[in-house]
Amino acid sequence: MDAVTAMMQVSVPKLSLAELEDEFREQSSLGGDLIQVKSSDGGWVFRSPSTQQFAPELVKIASADQPGVHETETKGKRYRVLTQPLEIGGRKYLVQVAANISDFAELQRKFFWLTMLLIPLMIVGASTGGYWLSGRAFKPVTTIIEKARSINATNLSSRLAVSGNKDELHKLSETLNGMLDRIESSFKKVQQFSDDASHELRTPISLIRTTAELALRRERDPETYRTALNEILIESEKTSEMIESLLVLARSDASSQPQLPLLKTDIAAIVRDCCNKVAPFTQSRELSHVVDLPSTPTVILGDAKFLERLLLLILDNAIKYSHPGGQIRTKLERIAGSVTVTVEDTGIGISEEDLPRIFERFYRADKARSRDGAGAGLGLSIAKWIADMHHAELLVASSVGQGSSFTIRFPQISVE
Ligand SMILES: Nc1ncnc2c1ncn2[C@@H]1O[C@H](COP(=O)(O)OP(=O)(O)O)[C@@H](O)[C@H]1O
Ligand SMILES: [Mg+2]
Known part of the structure; x- marks a missing residue:
């Protein structure tokens, strides 16, 4: 349309009607053959042959003088018609250019139906694919859930499969x-x-x-x-x-067990008390007991009741696993700020294999002997627990036939 308008603006003032027609013919052969131009007096300036032959509807629209774009159907074909008024040299024209859009319309129609058919297919496909993909993605999670559900007290040794990918x-x-x-x-x-x-x-x-x-x-x-x-x-x-x-x-x-409340305690007094308490037993077993304690109080943070129990457990062993006539030596020392209590005996000693296990519950190095010695093998596990509660170390050194030495090392305290 722009080309036709431009051509008319240039040609109309200087060309005769016949020459203009020629110009149009040339134009129509170049840019499409559906062109018609009507002058304001109602006469046709130009009508391309195809317009006359195939598109009587176009004539109708042109006569109606409706500017703008219209679509019309004639002889089974669809046309898009652009009608535009034009004024050149004081004269009014109506230019009309039409294009056959039947193929395009058909294509559009086919595309519409194809889309209508494909959209549901795509929706179904996408949902199925999505479902399948998410199923695949969540498969390992489902496996973990199923396995985790199947684990109970009777098969606690089962484990979940670990995938190779480090995800x-x-x-x-x-x-x-x-x-x-x-x-x-x-x-x-x-x-x-x-x-x-x-x-x-x-x-x-x-x-x-x-x-x-x-x-x-x-x-x-x-x-x-x-x-x-x-x-x-x-x-x-x-x-x-x-x-x-x-x-x-x-x-x-029990995890709910609160930590022992640790108060300033004179450990020297507790050791002295315990040594006094075991005196009848050392005597009855004909053991000499050397007690080496400072005369002044030695303060640590602890629980007096449990500390007494800890010392009695160690002393009880020293007495129980000693030969008559043997010696027990209990001493309290301050070494580099920490307080250590050591109980040494000249008893049967503990073998190297047993040494790492004596703190285990129910562990007894010599079961036959312990039977009449009344121990259940729980003493040292309790002693270890009490030491732990006091943030203290419980150390043992021993050699078979020579004797044993148990040391409780309490951590240094800043306040005294
Ligand atoms: N002073 C010691 N001399 C020799 N063996 C010891 C001594 N203390 C502990 N043991 C060994 O460690 C084991 C565990 O001690 P313990 O837990 O107190 O149990 P129990 O005294 O009831 O046998 C004892 O059975 C014994 O074999
Ligand atoms: Mg014991």
Whole structure:
């Protein structure tokens, strides 16, 4: 249209009608053959042959003098018609250019139907694909969930599969497996503890029962009854001691157990007290006990009751595992600001294999000997726990046949 207008603006003032027609013919052969120009008096300035032949509708529109773009259909073909008024040299014209858009319309129609068909297909495809993809992406998570659900107290040793890729899921599986390791080891400890506890408790209880049954089987003299009752008493004392120890350990295991309140305590006084308390036992076992304590108070942060228990446990062992005539030496020292309490004996000693295990619950180096020695193998595990509560170290040095030395090293305190 711009080309036609430009051509007319140039040509109309200087060309005759016949020459203008020629010019139009040339133009129409170049830019499309549907061109018609009407002058304001109603006469046609130019009508291309195709316009006359194929598009009577265009004539109608042109006659209606409607400027703008219209679409019209004729003989099964669709045209887009642009009508524009034009004024050149005081004369008015109406220029009309049309284009056959049937192919385009057909294409548009086909495209419309194709889109209508493809959109649902694409939606279905995308949803199915998305579902499949998310299913694939979440498959490892689902596997972890299923596996985690299947793990319980009976199969605590199962672990989640760890993927090869070092991604977040790999980390998640490893973290959960680490957690399972910790739970399993605590669970095993608890199980071992309760197994050992019931086993250890069964022995004195069955001894008490057998002694009583035997005594009651027939009429006996008072002396036999007294002996039986005495045995029963000794075994019950052992049992209640053991139950007491088990309770201490069970409480120490409970995570809600608060830390011991540690107060300024004179450890020298506690050691002196304990040595006095064990004096009857050292004497009865013909042991000499050398006690080397400072005369002035030695203050540490601690719990007097538990410290006494700790010392008695160590002293009890020193007495129990010594030969008659042996010597026990208890000393308190201040070394480089820290306070150490050492209990040395000249007893049976502990072998190298046993040494790392003596702090374990129910561990006894010599089970046969310990049986009549009344120990259940819980003493040192309680001692270790009490030392831990005081942030103290419990160290042992020993050689078989030579004797043992247990040292409790309390940390330095700044306030005294
Ligand atoms: N002073 C010691 N001399 C020799 N062996 C010792 C001494 N103290 C502890 N032991 C060994 O360590 C084991 C664990 O001690 P403990 O936990 O107190 O249990 P228990 O005294 O009930 O046997 C003892 O059974 C013993 O074999
Ligand atoms: Mg003991």
